[in-house]
Amino acid sequence: MELHFSAKGCALRIVAGESRGARLLVPSGTEVRPTSDRVREAVFSSLGASVRGARVLDLFGGSGALGLEAMSRGASEAVFVERSGMIRKVLEANIATLGYQKSTRVIPDNALRALRRLGGEKERFDIVFVDPPYSSDLAQRAVEELAASDLMTPLAIIVVEHTESKIIHYPKCLQVSTTKRYGSTAITYLRQTKPD
Secondary structure, eight states, rough: OOOOOTTTTTBBOOSTTTTTTTTTOSSSSSSOOOOOOOHHHHHHHHHHHGGGGGGGSSSSSSTTTTHHHHHTTTTTTTEEEEEHHHHHHHHHHHHHHHTTTTEEEOOOOOOHHHHHHHHHOOOOOEEEEEEEOOOOSHHHHHHHHHHHHHOOOEEEEEEEEEEETOOOOOOEEEEEEEEEEETTEEEOOOOOOOOO
């Protein structure tokens, strides 16, 4: 697998924070679809101050762009899940380049098994990024697994990236705060519903 800094000459960079402007490696091919700088900037503008000090789970790690952007903006810790050994090498290289080895963890597994494993470890997160391959049903399955788990703090936010046309049925215990669209990409923000 060839490593390079971006596809078609458009650099993927950390948008803001202490690592602002740092370039990220992405693997060649179509298996990884990094969230664009524009969409990441919009996501983190929406998350605002909730990122600072947060424990973050980047469930479909890829290049690590979402979790590393969170670290740059003051998150205290990020856990990445990435099943592909080749892609993990890219992710780990990006973590090392930015110097976040001590405050990050990479789990070599698929997302659903990793959620069960993290639940067994009593882990809890303030922000969860769910950005699977658009063509899969993994967004639906991951959200259902999260809803059935105890992985989220009371005020946790789940950020789901999907195509604008994708229909995801969210469990009743999760409430859609808003959905924002950027071309063919949609970002849905979920929070836990408050018990009556």
